[in-house]
Amino acid sequence: MNRVISARLAPVLGLVFSTSVLAQGSVTTNAFNPAMSLILDGRFATFDNDPEAYELPGFMLGGEAGLGAEGFALGHSELVFSANIDDQYYGQFTAAVADHGGETEVELEEAFIQTLGLGGGVTVKAGRFFSGIGYLNEQHLHVWDFADAPLVYRGLFGDQLRDDGVQLRWLAPTDLFIELGAETLRGGRFPAGGAANEGAGAFAGFAKVGGDVGVSHSWRIGLSHWQAEVENREAGGHSHDDAHEESASFTGDSSVTGVDFVWKWAPNGNASERNFKFQAEYFQRDEEGDVTVVAHGTTDAGGYDGTQTGWYAQAVYQFMPRWRVGLRYGALDADNDVDDAHVAAHAGLDSEGHSPERWSAMVDFANSEYSRLRLQYNRDESYEDADNQVVLQYTMSLGAHGAHPF
Amino acid sequence: MKQWIVGSVLGLLALPAQAALNVFACEPEWAALATELGGERVSVYAATTAQQDPHRIEARPSLIARMRQADVLVCTGAELEAGWLPVLLRQSANGRVQSGQPGYFMAAEQVERLEVPAVADRALGDLHMTGNPHVHTDPRRLLQIAGALGERLAVLDAANAAYYRARLEDFRVRWQQAMARWTTQAAVLRGVRVISHHQDWVYLYDWLGLTEVARLEPRPGIPPSAAHLATLTTRLKQQPAAMVLRTPYQDARPAAWLAERTGMKVVVLPYTVGGSPQATDLFALFDETVARLLEAAP
Numbered sequence: 175m176n177r178v179i180s181a182r183l184a185p186v187l188g189l190v191f192s193t194s195v196l197a198q199g200s201v202t203t204n205a206f207n208p209a210m211s212l213i214l215d216g217r218f219a220t221f222d223n224d225p226e227a228y229e230l231p232g233f234m235l236g237g238e239a240g241l242g243a244e245g246f247a248l249g250h251s252e253l254v255f256s257a258n259i260d261d262q263y264y265g266q267f268t269a270a271v272a273d274h275g276g277e278t279e280v281e282l283e284e285a286f287i288q289t290l291g292l293g294g295g296v297t298v299k300a301g302r303f304f305s306g307i308g309y310l311n312e313q314h315l316h317v318w319d320f321a322d323a324p325l326v327y328r329g330l331f332g333d334q335l336r337d338d339g340v341q342l343r344w345l346a347p348t349d350l351f352i353e354l355g356a357e358t359l360r361g362g363r364f365p366a367g368g369a370a371n372e373g374a375g376a377f378a379g380f381a382k383v384g385g386d387v388g389v390s391h392s393w394r395i396g397l398s399h400w401q402a403e404v405e406n407r408e409a410g411g412h413s414h415d416d417a418h419e420e421s422a423s424f425t426g427d428s429s430v431t432g433v434d435f436v437w438k439w440a441p442n443g444n445a446s447e448r449n450f451k452f453q454a455e456y457f458q459r460d461e462e463g464d465v466t467v468v469a470h471g472t473t474d475a476g477g478y479d480g481t482q483t484g485w486y487a488q489a490v491y492q493f494m495p496r497w498r499v500g501l502r503y504g505a506l507d508a509d510n511d512v513d514d515a516h517v518a519a520h521a522g523l524d525s526e527g528h529s530p531e532r533w534s535a536m537v538d539f540a541n542s543e544y545s546r547l548r549l550q551y552n553r554d555e556s557y558e559d560a561d562n563q564v565v566l567q568y569t570m571s572l573g574a575h576g577a578h579p580f
Numbered sequence: 581m582k583q584w585i586v587g588s589v590l591g592l593l594a595l596p597a598q599a600a601l602n603v604f605a606c607e608p609e610w611a612a613l614a615t616e617l618g619g620e621r622v623s624v625y626a627a628t629t630a631q632q633d634p635h636r637i638e639a640r641p642s643l644i645a646r647m648r649q650a651d652v653l654v655c656t657g658a659e660l661e662a663g664w665l666p667v668l669l670r671q672s673a674n675g676r677v678q679s680g681q682p683g684y685f686m687a688a689e690q691v692e693r694l695e696v697p698a699v700a701d702r703a704l705g706d707l708h709m710t711g712n713p714h715v716h717t718d719p720r721r722l723l724q725i726a727g728a729l730g731e732r733l734a735v736l737d738a739a740n741a742a743y744y745r746a747r748l749e750d751f752r753v754r755w756q757q758a759m760a761r762w763t764t765q766a767a768v769l770r771g772v773r774v775i776s777h778h779q780d781w782v783y784l785y786d787w788l789g790l791t792e793v794a795r796l797e798p799r800p801g802i803p804p805s806a807a808h809l810a811t812l813t814t815r816l817k818q819q820p821a822a823m824v825l826r827t828p829y830q831d832a833r834p835a836a837w838l839a840e841r842t843g844m845k846v847v848v849l850p851y852t853v854g855g856s857p858q859a860t861d862l863f864a865l866f867d868e869t870v871a872r873l874l875e876a877a878p
Contacts, residue, residue: 261680264670291675295648345648345673351641384641389629392640438638442631444829445638495803495831542802543663544702575659575706577666580639 208257208265209574213316215249217242217567222560229557230329232508232525233482234409234424236364237332238323241563248273249567250315252283256574264288268314283336295345305335306343306355306380307398308455309434317578319451319490321550321565325504325532326484330430330459332364335400337376351384351394361402365428365459368405376402384580393437394580401429404463409521420470422521424478426463432456436580447495454487465512467520476514480523483507488534496540505531530556544571601737604647604677606655606665607634609716610687612853612862614654616751617730621740625650630855633829634660635706635801639667647672650683652736654729657686658693658713682736688713690728691721694782706801716852718783719759719866726751758863762870763788769873773819775812775844777804777826777835780851784869793821796834804834816842823876827851845876 219225225241242249249272256266268284286301304312310327311334323333339359346352361375362368369375377400384394409422433456440449459482466475486504493499508525512518532555538548545568552563600623605611611626618624625646628637634656637643647653647668655661669678676683693711700709715721730748734741770789774781777796785792794815798808816838823845824835832848839846849869850859859865 258679261678288670289673290670290678291673293675295673297671297673343673345644345671347649349642349645349649351645382641385645386640386642389631392638392642394641438640440638442829443629443638444632444636446633446636446829447831542702542706544706575662577663578639579667579671580641 208255211254211571211573211576213252213254214570214572215251215316215567217249217321217565218246219244219563219565222562229522230325230506230530231528231557232510232523233329233506234422234522235329235332236407236409238334239328239332243273252314252316258290259287262290264290295347297343299341302338303336303341305337305357305359305378305400306341307335307378307400308432308457309396309436309453310455311335313579316569316571319488319500320502320534320536321548321567324455324486324502325506325530325556326455326457326486329482329484329506329530330365330457335365337361337363337366351382353382355380364407366402366404367407368425370403370405375405376400389443390441391437391439393435396434398432398434399429401427404428420468420520422465422467424461424463424465424521426461426478428459428461430457430459432458449492451490452488454485456483456485458483465517465521465523467517469520474514474517476512476517478510478512478523480508480510482509498538500536502534503532505529526558528558532556543575546570601733602649602651604650604653606653606661608853609862610654610656613722613726613729616862617726617744617747618733619743619747621737621743622733630850630852631829635663637661637664639664643668644671647677648674650674650677652683652685652732653677654685654687656688656713656715658688658710659708660688660713682732685729685732687725688715690725691715694786695779705799712779712782714780715783717781718787719755719762720787721783722862723752723755726755758866762866765874766870769877772877773821775821775824775838777830780827781825793819796824796838803831809834809838812838813841816844820844822878823847825849828855847872847876
């Protein structure tokens with residue numbers, strides 16, 4: 175049997191080796207280095223309001239939630255390494271360097287391995303990765319169409335949901351794209367916390383269906399669910415620098431359910447001249463448990479039962495090569511019951527009778543596939559005082575040619 | 581009755597050998613070549629059309645679903661599909677078509693490539709470090725690729741190896757006859773000065789002896805700018821060229837703008853199968869390419 179296989183493969187292998195020699199001339203150890211790319215992101219921002227005063231009433235902020243610095247600042251500088259490990263596995267590593275509260279921090283954004291062909295349409299991913307829920311969540315922030323996350327991602331996920339764990343995906347053997355996925359996660363990061371259940375405290379599941387309509391249109395729709403046992407989730411995004419004096423934490427059950435939709439158009443499917451993209455996502459979070467607030471040396475606690483919803487819709491149009499314009503609207507709503515009004519106020523769970531919303535408009539120019547300049551305006555009504563925000567941003571990519579998901 | 585049952589069982593057992601090999605072709609030229617060589621023993625899916633720029637394809641859900649079912653992937657390689665093929669490969673969960681497997685066939689790797697950059701610097705444009713990927717515009721290279729692909733199909737589907745080899749032989753004979761005809765017809769094109777939109781036709785020029793004097797893109801992958809076109813206009817007034825060539829998927833305006841100011845003819849070549857109503861297969865593609873060049877020749 176072995177001989178049969180080698181006899182069958184011999185011509186193929188011979189061909190592979192002879193062409194690779196033909197292509198590369200000589201093979202050195204460095205030829206096996208992983209593909210490397212470096213993303214540089216810089217910005218200049220102006221705000222009418224103090225960005226440190228930013229809040230989303232009714233939402234306990236965490237993760238990356240916040241406006242970032244006013245004036246000149248760097249965004250996330252990302253270093254990405256990726257390669258096929260062998261014939262069975264692919265691996266990727268992403269480190270982000272960013273300033274948080276005046277200090278430069280290196281953050282391990284992603285570090286995962288993934289199977290390349292287990293058979294039966296199954297893919298297993300393990301390590302730290304962006305969860306497969308929603309549409310935008312899995313995409314790196316440097317491929318986002320706006321300089322900041324939609325309000326609903328900021329409010330519910332602290333910009334993006336990522337965690338350590340294992341993901342299982344199954345792709346159906348049909349011409350219609352049908353994909354089911356499940357994740358078991360550590361649950362140590364916002365919006366979970368505490369890594370309950372001995373470090374397997376969160377679970378996610380998703381289903382995605384997609385296809386084409388004619389040659390010019392394509393679409394995908396998804397359903398997602400995430401839930402976690404939360405132990406002492408600390409609230410306070412990066413904008414809350416007074417967290418040392420005053421802290422709020424949540425312990426209980428949290429779940430998020432959402433639906434996402436994306437539709438893309440390009441004349442004859444040729445996106446290089448003109449193309450259009452519409453996307454919309456809706457999420458609902460339900461939480462139940464206890465909130466503890468430590469302020470000025472005293473501790474207060476209260477029962478909390480809340481429902482928070484949010485959605486956004488955006489459209490981006492490339493009207494000529496290299497130039498795009500985009501418009502986005504997002505809104506949030508919180509309905510929280512907290513036993514103690516003082517606890518609710520200090521934890522950020524008091525919606526103050528306000529429903530956050532924001533309009534964003536952007537124009538960007540990509541000199542090549544590797545560089546982009548963007549100007550964005552936000553009319554931000556996250557809290558009572560409306561804010562006018564302008565961001566001028568560059569996003570540049572050095573090194574390996576990136577491949578972008580749908 | 582017993583014979584009927586045995587017959588059915590044998591029929592079922594034989595079914596996998598009869599079932600067509602699923603071919604996922606990244607571009608229409610490879611879909612056409614797989615059809616020439618595989619006949620009714622292959623089921624070919626073309627991921628893109630001649631109206632689409634193969635550098636810039638969305639990794640659409642439909643493409644992932646199709647790749648999941650593929651037995652063999654026939655693509656150009658040489659980084660032409662670098663912006664989308666890796667995503668499809670990783671999301672397809674299909675071990676048969678991953679890099680290094682027999683089901684992973686890259687056409688450009690089968691032939692000698694031109695324009696291999698000596699320096700890797702993106703200031704020079706969107707370079708393909710393993711050379712210019714548009715190899716199918718030279719019928720001599722296409723025949724070499726056909727030889728490698730026919731052999732690959734025979735390896736992948738050993739039960740039908742003789743069938744693929746016979747079809748390859750038949751294709752080789754017909755292709756060589758056609759090439760002899762095209763070469764004779766196009767002899768007058770030798771030395772004719774042309775301009776191209778992108779670096780699409782390097783191999784065609786190599787075959788027919790056309791002289792490329794400039795490109796509309798200032799650097800590969802960077803769209804033609806007004807400044808660059810103005811410089812070209814001045815240059816062309818001193819040293820004229822006969823025609824400017826573009827593909828059906830490229831912006832028509834830069835070529836038209838330059839032609840209007842310099843008296844050159846704009847030639848839209850089909851580039852690949854399906855690029856014009858006449859270019860229905862590989863033979864018709866080159867028939868029409870040569871005919872259009874001859875029409876515009878001085």
